[in-house]
Amino acid sequence: MKVIIAEKPSVAREIAKVFGANTKKDGYIEGKGYTFTWAFGHLLQLAPPQEYGYYRWSVQNLPMLPQKFKLSVRKTKTKDGMVDDPSAVKQLNTIKTLFEEASEIIVATDAGREGELIFRYIYYYLKCKKPFKRLWISSQTDEAIKDGFRNLKPGSDYDTLFNSAHCRSQSDWLVGMNATQALSLASGTRSVLSLGRVQTPTLAMICSRYLENKNFVPQIYYQVAIQVDKNGTAFRAISVDSYKTKADAEGVVNAVEDVASGYAQGGNILSVEAKPRKEPPPLLHDLSSLQQEANKRRGFTADYTLSLLQNLYEGKLVTYPRTGSRYIGDDVFATVPSLISKFTDHSNFGKQATFLGTTKLNKRSVNAKKVTDHHAILPTGETPRQLTPDQQTIYDMVAGRMLEAFHQDCIKEITKIAVQSGAKFMASGTVINTAGWRAVFNDKDEEKKDEENASLPKVEPGEQLPITNKAVLEKQTKPKPMYNEASLLKALETAGKEIEDEELRYAMKDSGLGTPATRAAIIETLIKRDYIKREKKNLLPTEVGLSVYGVVKNQQIAQAELTGNWEKRLEEIRSGASVASFQQEIQQYTRTITTEMLKAGASLRPPKAATDAVKA
DNA sequence: GCAAGGTC
Numbered sequence: 001m002k003v004i005i006a007e008k009p010s011v012a013r014e015i016a017k018v019f020g021a022n023t024k025k026d027g028y029i030e031g032k033g034y035t036f037t038w039a040f041g042h043l044l045q046l047a048p049p050q051e052y053g054y055y056r057w058s059v060q061n062l063p064m065l066p067q068k069f070k071l072s073v074r075k076t077k078t079k080d081g082m083v084d085d086p087s088a089v090k091q092l093n094t095i096k097t098l099f100e101e102a103s104e105i106i107v108a109t110d111a112g113r114e115g116e117l118i119f120r121y122i123y124y125y126l127k128c129k130k131p132f133k134r135l136w137i138s139s140q141t142d143e144a145i146k147d148g149f150r151n152l153k154p155g156s157d158y159d160t161l162f163n164s165a166h167c168r169s170q171s172d173w174l175v176g177m178n179a180t181q182a183l184s185l186a187s188g189t190r191s192v193l194s195l196g197r198v199q200t201p202t203l204a205m206i207c208s209r210y211l212e213n214k215n216f217v218p219q220i221y222y223q224v225a226i227q228v229d230k231n232g233t234a235f236r237a238i239s240v241d242s243y244k245t246k247a248d249a250e251g252v253v254n255a256v257e258d259v260a261s262g263y264a265q266g267g268n269i270l271s272v273e274a275k276p277r278k279e280p281p282p283l284l285h286d287l288s289s290l291q292q293e294a295n296k297r298r299g300f301t302a303d304y305t306l307s308l309l310q311n312l313y314e315g316k317l318v319t320y321p322r323t324g325s326r327y328i329g330d331d332v333f334a335t336v337p338s339l340i341s342k343f344t345d346h347s348n349f350g351k352q353a354t355f356l357g358t359t360k361l362n363k364r365s366v367n368a369k370k371v372t373d374h375h376a377i378l379p380t381g382e383t384p385r386q387l388t389p390d391q392q393t394i395y396d397m398v399a400g401r402m403l404e405a406f407h408q409d410c411i412k413e414i415t416k417i418a419v420q421s422g423a424k425f426m427a428s429g430t431v432i433n434t435a436g437w438r439a440v441f442n443d444k445d446e447e448k449k450d451e452e453n454a455s456l457p458k459v460e461p462g463e464q465l466p467i468t469n470k471a472v473l474e475k476q477t478k479p480k481p482m483y484n485e486a487s488l489l490k491a492l493e494t495a496g497k498e499i500e501d502e503e504l505r506y507a508m509k510d511s512g513l514g515t516p517a518t519r520a521a522i523i524e525t526l527i528k529r530d531y532i533k534r535e536k537k538n539l540l541p542t543e544v545g546l547s548v549y550g551v552v553k554n555q556q557i558a559q560a561e562l563t564g565n566w567e568k569r570l571e572e573i574r575s576g577a578s579v580a581s582f583q584q585e586i587q588q589y590t591r592t593i594t595t596e597m598l599k600a601g602a603s604l605r606p607p608k609a610a611t612d613a614v615k616a
Numbered sequence: 617g618c619a620a621g622g623t624c
Contacts, residue, residue, distance in 0.1 A: 007622075007623080008622085008623060008624085009623095009624085039622085039623085040622080040623050040624055041621080041622030041623030041624080042620095042621060042622045042623075043622090043623095045619095045620090045621080045622095046619090048618080049618080057617070057618080074622090074623095081617095082617095085624095087624070110622090113621095114620095114621060114622060115622090117621080117622090118621090118622065118623095165621095168620080168621085169619090169620075169621075171619095172619045172620045172621080173618095173619060173620085174619090175619075176618070176619030176620070177618055177619060178618090179618090179619090180617090180618040180619075181617090181618065184617080184618075190617090191617085192617050192618060193618095194617095194618060194619075195618090195619085196618090196619045196620070197619075197620075198619080198620065198621095199619080199620085310623085310624080314624080322622080322623080514620080514621090515620085515621070515622090517621075517622060517623080518620065518621060518622080521620090521621095522620085525619095
């Protein structure tokens with residue numbers, strides 16, 4: 001019997017369906033001589049410190065450098081503390097039994113570093129010796145699955161990928177566990193002051209932006225606005241120059257030849273420029289872009305959006321949610337027309353779905369090379385029933401984005417009019433000629449914000465028009481805004497883009513900080529540690545967060561570069577480089593950061609603890 | 617009591 005193991009039940013079900021296997025058992029599916037089982041993500045993790053004899057938090061134990069790492073069942077929190085997650089224990093037992101009966105194992109965990117780790121940890125934990133082959137596919141259409149099974153790879157082809165995954169895992173443990181204990185112990189408080197490769201740079205970003213914003217000194221400057229009239233249609237133009245003092249601006253405003261000053265037609269049209277601009281549709285959503293959009297439009301937290309999506313996914317209404325790709329392959333694209341046709345009766349965008357049925361689809365979101373472990377989020381075509389209002393919101397964002405992504409370009413005309421009257425003034429306006437993809441949601445709000453003159457009247461160069469109003473505008477330079485969940489998610493995705501070292505920047509180009517699946521959890525961790533808090537839509541550091549930032553801000557652990565550096569080394573390991581030298585470096589860094597935190601953490605001691613320390 | 621990674 002061959003056993004196929006997937007990363008999650010949904011994938012195992014898809015594969016079983018292609019084989020025509022449909023005998024459902026507890027924890028697996030049987031049929032056609034195969035058994036299809038699954039994990040629930042990581043069932044196993046690197047064992048916590050106490051399993052190496054580091055029973056209590058103590059400076060004497062630091063740094064904790066286990067000779068050999070152990071694996072233990074994923075833990076879950078109960079009222080009696082951390083216990084083995086019962087669902088993981090049960091599934092592991094199922095897998096164990098199936099592996100014992102197997103002649104061969106086919107590994108169908110996600111095609112990536114963590115997918116490899118999920119399987120190998122299970123395989124080694126169960127001390128399994130059965131031969132295994134690797135299924136390597138990035139979409140779950142019937143064709144992709146069949147094709148993948150015709151091209152099964154030897155399991156050993158992925159040994160170096162496992163090595164890089166294992167190194168990632170161990171390095172995060174070593175640096176995170178040790179730095180956390182060191183800082184917490186040194187601070188003398190009883191609270192946990194956690195540090196890690198991802199959470200600490202994230203905290204640093206929030207704190208540094210907060211301080212930059214708070215210490216920003218706004219500069220006041222002035223501009224002059226005039227109102228020009230063309231046959232009863234007024235438009236506003238702003239001085240091209242800005243002025244340092246109010247007096248300068250008043251000088252300019254006084255020179256404007258407006259009607260009130262006795263000039264019937266004092267506005268001289270210098271030039272009119274009208275340029276058409278094509279605006280291609282947005283790409284399909286990945287998790288992060290959807291979280292950002294839901295936060296902007298509805299104020300949903302990243303965590304809440306993920307949980308709504310998970311509900312929809314479990315209800316088989318949307319495809320896999322924790323994807324980092326905004327593209328689909330040609331195989332999935334082939335199913336898009338029929339997916340779109342399911343929305344022709346939709347109350348909001350039925351009309352656009354019907355229209356798309358009659359036209360050539362835009363293929364901007366179709367690129368198999370940019371599909372990684374999973375493709376972009378799509379509706380499945382199943383009919384939703386009884387969604388909560390928030391679930392409906394998210395579902396509509398997924399479905400609506402699909403319609404947008406395959407729709408036509410939006411064609412705009414951007415008009416700029418230059419007016420001379422004492423000084424030079426400019427008016428600009430945007431007119432949408434063909435809505436294209438923008439017809440789907442028909443949201444005008446977003447654009448109106450920056451385009452005050454949505455449309456401008458037709459004028460010709462050389463025309464002399466009356467100026468019906470004029471005023472001095474007082475303006476201020478603005479600081480970069482504080483982070484909110486949307487802008488932070490974006491920043492995490494693109495973290496590393498500004499790294500100077502080209503190699504490190506390259507190593508991070510496809511990753512950023514954290515992964516789509518973990519970014520929401522990182523934000524929640526920082527909140528749980530009392531490092532940051534939500535205030536209205538913003539994420540602001542607390543006193544604790546700022547003082548931890550003060551201690552670590554110049555350390556490597558607070559820089560996105562650390563991830564870039566690791567990614568570069570991990571990629572080298574994946575292509576065959578030695579594991580030992582990277583492990584040596586990590587051990588050395590663990591010693592360094594532990595010493596540093598034990599020293600620097602003392603500055604976090606509360607006044608009483610500090611006095612006690614002096615007495616002692 | 618602690619990381620980051622995955623998922624119900």
